[in-house]
Amino acid sequence: MFQNLTDRLQSVFSKLTGRGKLSEADVDAAMREVRMALLEADVNFKVVKEFVAKVRERAVGADVMQSLTPGQMVVKIVLEELTALMGGNEARLALSGRVPNVIMLVGLQGAGKTTAVAKLANLLRKQGKRPLMVACDVYRPAAIDQLEALGRELDIPVYRGEGTDAVAIAREGVKNAVDRLRDLVIIDTAGRLHVDEEMMDEAAQIKTAVRPEQVLMVVDAMTGQDAVNAASAFAERVDFDGVIISKLDGDARGGAALSIRAVTGKPVLFASVGEKTDNLEVFRPDGMARRILGMGDVVSLIEKAQEAFDETTAADAEERLRAGSFTLDDFLGQLRQLKKMGSIKDIMAMIPGANKLPKDAEIDEHALVRTEAIIQSMTARERVKPSVINGSRRERIAAGAGVTVYDVNQMLKQFAQAQKMVKQMGSQQGKRKRRGMGMPGMPF
Amino acid sequence: MSAWLDRLTQGLSRTREQLSGQLNVLLGRGPDVDEAFWTDLEDALIGADMGVVAVNEMVERLRDAAKRQALPDARAVLEHLAAEIAAELRRPDTEDFIAASPSTVLVVGINGTGKTTTVGKLAKAAADEGRTVLIGSADTFRAAAVEQLHIWADRAGVPIVESERGTDPASVAFDAVKRAALTGTDLLLVDTAGRLHTSRDLMAELSKVKRIVERESAAPVHTLLVMDATTGQNGLTQAREFNSAVGVDAIALTKLDGTAKGGIAVAVVRELGIPILRIGVGEGADDLKPFDPEEFAAALVGLG
Ligand SMILES: Nc1nc2c(ncn2[C@@H]2O[C@H](COP(=O)(O)OP(=O)(O)OP(=O)(O)O)[C@@H](O)[C@H]2O)c(=O)[nH]1
Numbered sequence A: 001m002f003q004n005l006t007d008r009l010q011s012v013f014s015k016l017t018g019r020g021k022l023s024e025a026d027v028d029a030a031m032r033e034v035r036m037a038l039l040e041a042d043v044n045f046k047v048v049k050e051f052v053a054k055v056r057e058r059a060v061g062a063d064v065m066q067s068l069t070p071g072q073m074v075v076k077i078v079l080e081e082l083t084a085l086m087g088g089n090e091a092r093l094a095l096s097g098r099v100p101n102v103i104m105l106v107g108l109q110g111a112g113k114t115t116a117v118a119k120l121a122n123l124l125r126k127q128g129k130r131p132l133m134v135a136c137d138v139y140r141p142a143a144i145d146q147l148e149a150l151g152r153e154l155d156i157p158v159y160r161g162e163g164t165d166a167v168a169i170a171r172e173g174v175k176n177a178v179d180r181l182r183d184l185v186i187i188d189t190a191g192r193l194h195v196d197e198e199m200m201d202e203a204a205q206i207k208t209a210v211r212p213e214q215v216l217m218v219v220d221a222m223t224g225q226d227a228v229n230a231a232s233a234f235a236e237r238v239d240f241d242g243v244i245i246s247k248l249d250g251d252a253r254g255g256a257a258l259s260i261r262a263v264t265g266k267p268v269l270f271a272s273v274g275e276k277t278d279n280l281e282v283f284r285p286d287g288m289a290r291r292i293l294g295m296g297d298v299v300s301l302i303e304k305a306q307e308a309f310d311e312t313t314a315a316d317a318e319e320r321l322r323a324g325s326f327t328l329d330d331f332l333g334q335l336r337q338l339k340k341m342g343s344i345k346d347i348m349a350m351i352p353g354a355n356k357l358p359k360d361a362e363i364d365e366h367a368l369v370r371t372e373a374i375i376q377s378m379t380a381r382e383r384v385k386p387s388v389i390n391g392s393r394r395e396r397i398a399a400g401a402g403v404t405v406y407d408v409n410q411m412l413k414q415f416a417q418a419q420k421m422v423k424q425m426g427s428q429q430g431k432r433k434r435r436g437m438g439m440p441g442m443p444f
Numbered sequence B: 001m002s003a004w005l006d007r008l009t010q011g012l013s014r015t016r017e018q019l020s021g022q023l024n025v026l027l028g029r030g031p032d033v034d035e036a037f038w039t040d041l042e043d044a045l046i047g048a049d050m051g052v053v054a055v056n057e058m059v060e061r062l063r064d065a066a067k068r069q070a071l072p073d074a075r076a077v078l079e080h081l082a083a084e085i086a087a088e089l090r091r092p093d094t095e096d097f098i099a100a101s102p103s104t105v106l107v108v109g110i111n112g113t114g115k116t117t118t119v120g121k122l123a124k125a126a127a128d129e130g131r132t133v134l135i136g137s138a139d140t141f142r143a144a145a146v147e148q149l150h151i152w153a154d155r156a157g158v159p160i161v162e163s164e165r166g167t168d169p170a171s172v173a174f175d176a177v178k179r180a181a182l183t184g185t186d187l188l189l190v191d192t193a194g195r196l197h198t199s200r201d202l203m204a205e206l207s208k209v210k211r212i213v214e215r216e217s218a219a220p221v222h223t224l225l226v227m228d229a230t231t232g233q234n235g236l237t238q239a240r241e242f243n244s245a246v247g248v249d250a251i252a253l254t255k256l257d258g259t260a261k262g263g264i265a266v267a268v269v270r271e272l273g274i275p276i277l278r279i280g281v282g283e284g285a286d287d288l289k290p291f292d293p294e295e296f297a298a299a300l301v302g303l304g
């Protein structure tokens, strides 16, 4: 696995105890590590060169702040510069007063355009828009069917034209939106190679025909060095306005996002983080900078947690908590909230320092699944009153959950601890309103 | 659809022209093997997604070799490197299980790498050779995945076993294997849903599909990982995870008709010993080629 930059720099600077200014030699050694980290994150090598040169200039002779080690000081400078390069403040989707507004998505094959169209439509509908999706990928087999199926799922209308003229379909799609009183059109286009003249021409023609407010390029987060070639060509031929970075729920560092920003100047607007239609988020440059360096993304973590936390469950659990009757059902409910946040490994990847955990301290994700299975194998009465769970019940539950009796015992022990904790918290808190994550005694 | 194919072939030849225009940057700068040459070579290899650590080692070794063997000029150095990479990529013990009969091939990979298209191309090629082919559609997740595969099956003129969206992929795979055995199929191709290697649930689901297929298939079962040539360093992690979940026997490297070189595949072959069997060079039915290590290595170092 890749080492994160802080760790790398820690070892570079471990020989140094002195404070004061960063020397040229120190900075050079640090820059070698920064370069490696960025290249391993798939930032384009040309971008890395420029970036490192810039950071070096700023770092040499810089005062090391009182509270920081030289390594931390370099990380601070690198992070600041990287965030600035990523675009500083969050860029926004620029729409106009025209009705309907038009957004067009472009990109290479397999980047995730069609799903992104549906996700974007879903997101913007939540913000009060009435979207129509237009299927202009007349090449890939069943691409139009795919968009239609997504439309049905979301209950968002889809315009599918006739024939194979993508430009005409786009034009008619916009007209169709007017007829249907839709105020937003999102156009799905075929995946195309940036070196395919004719197809690039088609994209440019669609753009001319419908004059979209925004053209967004969908880029796979796993893309390597070639991202800049593709993005430059798309910038030149269709002059897109922003980027949707897809498949960010994987573990790729996503250096392509940085490269594209650096080379084309186009901001990343959205991040696609899962296969579900609500897995589209507003992109955060600072979080991305940390991710590229392997330094965790606390902000995203907090957001994810908040989203996953279902208010009703929270209120419910809180009620019981105050009454001191936190049952296994509540425990299960909280577990499920946690699971909604994504795989534990994903979450851990966002916590700074968590990737420093030794291998054997790795979180046992199966424990979650196991605990869920165990509780599900209990009767309603057992869940409310675990004290009735005797030896033979334990055996039955273990068999039902496909675990050992030992696992059941462990789980019950953990729950008892959790319950005790909850009781204490409940009495301490009294009537004070408590919101947020309440996950006492999780099995890890 | 013929307009579609026309467009494609035209696009492809243009791609090649563009590529050859870009090639030989390293040769174009003259025969001298100076410091600037080594720096440029390093950049070119990193730019081909070979990975910075691997490139450092490679260039180190190459510098040595250049000195020891007194390689006369830039071309000689590049040829030496290409030969070295080709040797690594060549796996003489590789069995082309796709060409064998009977054979069951499970096609897996990340979302959007080209699995379905590759299944379509493989089906077409095998059917053209007069082999009996059956396609199993175990992507019961993605919208219109079955419809897409259906069109490919029609193009190849081969039957398909499919099921409702949302059904257990393992059960479709089961049906496909049964049907293949009943009909004396030479080649059964099972398409699966794209999935991220980081999703435990989906990887477990895939293992289950593999288990069922292995249990039920009388024909030998192999797994083909479809990798996108534009993938960066994460490609190695992908291959590792898929390999540990289902065991990967070979790789199909797609989208080599773009400008990406697919250097990460070298890392995969090196670390996991998984051979590359096919390359994808376009969206058409005939755009799947056998993998040629020499050609690939030459293109990688800019000698293509
Ligand atoms: N240029 C090019 N495009 C390809 C190649 N192989 C596949 N594609 C395109 O890549 C896109 C995705 O291909 P699919 O076959 O649908 O990919 P998949 O892996 O089945 O995708 P999911 O099932 O959604 O995960 C399509 O637009 C294909 O036409 C190739 O070798 N070159």
Ligand SMILES: [Mg+2]
Residues within 6 Å of the ligand: B115, B116, B117, B139, B145, B191, B192, B193, B194
């Ligand atoms: Mg598919």
